[in-house]
Amino acid sequence: MPPHVEDTARRSTTASAERLLNLLIALLDRESGYTREQLRAIVPGYDRAGNQDAFERMFERDKAHLRSLGYPVEEIPDDDPWASDAQLTPRYRVPRGSYRLPQVRFSAEESAVLAVAADAWNDAAQDRLARRALDKLEPALSTEAAPGKDLQPTVAVADPAFEPLLSAVLAHRTVRFDYVDRTGAFTQRTVQPWGVGSRYGAWYLAGWDTDRNAERTFRLSRIISEVAVTRETFDPPRDFSMGGRLAGMVRQRPHxxxxxxxxxxxxxxxxxxxxxxxxxxxxxxxxxxxxxxxxxxxxxxxxxxxxxxxxxxxxxxxxxxxxxxxxxxxxxxxxxxxxxxxxxxxxxxxxxxxxxxxxxxxxxxxxxxxxxxxxxxxxxxxxxxMPGVDVRWGKQRRHGAAKASTEQHLARLLHIVRHVYAHQGAELEETARHFGITDAELVNDLQTL
Incomplete structure (x- = not known):
């Protein structure tokens, strides 16, 4: 990518992340919330929307980004007592404290286990999610003990079906795939995925098979096609536990x-x-x-x-x-x-x-x-x-931040605030290493904040 094009893309991502951060501050600011038009007027960045349709699309994307980061954007009725029914419009807010964890403190042993678990993923997407979760928990972690350097477990997910299935589980979307059972029979399955987990060294999907009208468990390695994630949504059972389902598996003797x-x-x-x-x-x-x-x-x-x-x-x-x-x-x-x-x-x-x-x-x-x-x-x-693909085996640590999406950039900005608040007087270089970015990228993020 030419340097000027890359700089333009980076500035666009930074501007979008800054707009999202301003929107989050506004949604947290007032318990009664703001209407769309009020948010358009007070949130810097929405003035760049050329027309109402462009603003509506931008606002819907921003809501989705915030919700994916764990901030519950609520839509509540307008509280204006003088407005007519025709003038009433919904108001938006993030209830204070709704996204916060209760007061919790992890022991040294628990903190070490969490750190090892977050560092175990040998998959870029899951590693990023695990590190983000650990960053959120960091204020509650103990500093008395750290995981030993000699212990470096890894969780490798070789099944290409894992990532789309996990996304479908989180989004409550129905999936379709071709499956071969242990008898060698090939079938096409339509499944409402409830959970994904590992047991006895293999990964499994549990969910509702809509064609057979029954609950089923599938081994991911037997999915022989790409997983098609549909637009059809569903509500998983409230009492379902993937951990409980995996615990109920019995290692049967080979036959x-x-x-x-x-x-x-x-x-x-x-x-x-x-x-x-x-x-x-x-x-x-x-x-x-x-x-x-x-x-x-x-x-x-x-x-x-x-x-x-x-x-x-x-x-x-x-x-x-x-x-x-x-x-x-x-x-x-x-x-x-x-x-x-x-x-x-x-x-x-x-x-x-x-x-x-x-x-x-x-x-x-x-x-x-x-x-x-x-x-x-x-x-x-x-x-x-895929001719000429350079495969790098093992866990790769990047020395600088790759091009991040708007959502990833906002998540990093929020994590920087949380990290600096929990580590008063932290050194610039040490903080940059913690987030896997360069000193210059950290300075840019601090200027944005």
């Missing part, structure tokens, strides 16, 4: 056994959850070991195989060596566990004899190989659409 050929000296994570192949019929080619992977479904097996990259292969039938059509695994999200999902009925064990592979054994091998091949085709197609 499928898949033979995988693993390269000697490699695939250690796969070997940790596998056992030596029980039957000599599955003889691995030279340089590989045959192991048996106990899983709940073919999709879970494909995830584990793909996570091992080219060091794992799935034979389709028990023959010496490896066939040309055996599927190598690579480029798939990792999974630490494979609990049961959805409501598909449990299948019988795929193997009834450890010595002689049955027809069900062969069918399971083929289903897993097909699932691995499908993932490879999808990965290859994605790579073809």
């Amino acid at each position: 499928l056994r898949v033979i995988v050929f693993v390269r000697e000296g490699a695939g250690q994570l796969l070997r940790r959850i596998a056992a030596p192949a029980p039957s000599p019929a599955w003889r691995a080619p030279e340089g590989f070991d045959a192991v048996a992977l106990a899983v709940h479904d073919t999709e879970s097996a494909a995830e584990h195989v793909c996570a091992a990259g080219p060091d794992a292969r799935v034979p389709r039938e028990p023959v010496p060596g490896i066939r040309d059509d055996a599927a190598p695994g690579e480029l798939a999200p990792t999974a630490e566990g494979a609990p049961a999902t959805d409501t598909a009925s449990s299948a019988e064990s795929a193997s009834t004899s450890e010595d002689t592979p049955t027809a069900e054994d062969i069918a399971t091998q083929n289903a897993v190989a097909d699932a691995v091949a499908r993932r490879l085709r999808d990965a290859r197609a994605f790579q073809a659409r």
